[in-house]
Amino acid sequence: DFIKTNQNKMLIFSCGTAIKPLKQAGIQPDFQIEIERVDYLAEYLSPTLGETALMCGNMVNPNALNLASEKYLFMRGGSASGYMFKSPFVMEFCAPFVGNAGFALACQLGNEVLLCGIDCGYIKGRTKHASNSAYGEEEATIPNNAIRVRGNFDHEVYSDSIFLLSSQMITNAIKALKPKMVLNLSEGAYIEGARPTRTNEFSLKKNKKSAFIKEIKSYFTNDKKLIFSDFREDFYLQEIQEFKSKLSNALNAEVKTKQELFKWVDMIFAINAKKSVSSPFVGILFEGSLAHICQNLMIAVLHLPNNDISAFFTEAKDSIKNALDKMLLRYKMLASKYQN
Secondary structure, three states: OHHHHHHHHOOOEEEHHHHHHHHHOOOOOOEEEEOOOOOOHHHHHOOOOOOOEEEEEOOOOHHHHOOOOOEEEEEEOOOHHHHOOOOOOEEOOOOOOHHHHHHHHHHHHOOEEEEOOOOOOEEOOOOOOOOOOOOOOOOOOOOOOOEEEOEOOOOOEEEOHHHHHHHHHHHHHHHHHOOOEEEEOOOOEOOOOOEEOOHHHOOOOOOOHHHHHHHHHHOOOOOHHHHOOOOOOOOOHHHHHHHHHHHHHHOOOOOOEHHHHHHHHHHHHHHHHHHHHHOHHHHHHHHHHHHHHHHHHHHHHHOOOOOEOHHHHHHHHHHHHHHHHHHHHHHHHHHHHHHO
16 A cells, blocks of 8 residues: 555565566556566566566566566676676676565665565465465465564564575675665564664655656666677686586595585585685586585485495585586587577
């Protein structure tokens, strides 16, 4: 009700599946924010996007892009493809959820931000998503792995690892981008740096909304020369091969116990983090896969009956080497395709 009443006094960034319930309530978002690669994104947006301008990360599926009458792209930070080119449009703090991207964009493009429906957790007695969203009918359940966290108001709120990460990313964005004011109207988890505020505690004044939207659109350019000016013709291939060799060498380490495996995982993360700092494209390209591999290794060894995991690690590292070889081969194929 608050958004509908005040929609002419603020710019509305609809994030992901929020667009359907917003439009059903008679609210017209000014920009639809998307960061998903998934191929079914176009299927969801097709009946709802209409004339709403699409503002999205560079990895969004082309079928979804083709639906938009207006589209504005930025390079998504935290994704390897965002760092292939020296672009002025790399947007950090866009993970893990599309709501994080919407918030980061709002902080970059304005000084006063209202958080609406960014719960960063599970509210007891309520479903996770808005009604009439793409997720259909949901049960109001709290996952077993969730923990109790401070609520933004007086509700009982729980969070898990990915929601905690989302909340922390919003806090990091506030600290780095320094908006003048962030009001959290959501009834979920408390977010450090955002002031918990009820909608009846303030009012919005009229503004030159059309002029603001026009100005925001002017920040984006179709000048391809600007975006591709630092294009790497070799697609970082030599650097990727060298880094892959370094990871393969790390697999030669002798790991006999569970404790040694955990130390080995820390070493792999340190190698990857160092590479992400010196060469974001290469480091982040490997980051997600290595994190999944290491997490599965650690979970698996916890279920082994003995502390001697020599045989397990010998077999596991062969599988990891095979995975790294396939990653490199796949990357070479993609690089060759785009070079041609």
